[in-house]
Amino acid sequence: MESVDLGRLARRVTVVPAKGTDASPVLIYERKGKKKKGTFLFRRMDKMVRRAMAAERTYADDYLRRHEKSNRKKKDGWIRDGFYNNMRAGRKAMKEISKALF
Numbered sequence: 001m002e003s004v005d006l007g008r009l010a011r012r013v014t015v016v017p018a019k020g021t022d023a024s025p026v027l028i029y030e031r032k033g034k035k036k037k038g039t040f041l042f043r044r045m046d047k048m049v050r051r052a053m054a055a056e057r058t059y060a061d062d063y064l065r066r067h068e069k070s071n072r073k074k075k076d077g078w079i080r081d082g083f084y085n086n087m088r089a090g091r092k093a094m095k096e097i098s099k100a101l102f
Contacts, residue, residue, distance in 0.1 A: 006029060006031070010029065010031070011030070011031050012027065012029065012030045012031070013027075013028045013029040013030075014026065014027050014028065015028055051096070051097060051099060052097055054096055055093040055094070055096040055097035056093065058092055058093050058096045059089050059090060059092065059093035060089075062088070062089040062092045062093070063085055063086065063089035066081070066085035066088060066089060067085060070082075070085060
């Protein structure tokens with residue numbers, strides 16, 4: 001029987017014999033545990049830094065989208081709408097970063 005990698009689909013696959021037979025269940029596949037890299041003390045900090053970077057990316061993507069939209073709508077629209085665009089993108093980023101705190 002060839003080995004099958006189920007990845008994240010299943011942790012364990014067991015074949016249970018039909019009722020009335022004396023055979024015991026047979027384990028076919030068991031996912032190996034992942035080796036955790038990094039010191040225990042730094043895992044939480046790593047998660048917070050990743051979340052902060054994701055928030056920065058969210059801010060940059062949202063601001064750029066709003067900037068281009070303002071430019072398409074009006075001449076020098078990005079200057080006119082700059083404060084509003086910045087505020088809205090910042091709010092979206094704060095939602096993202098608040099997930100790291102709670």
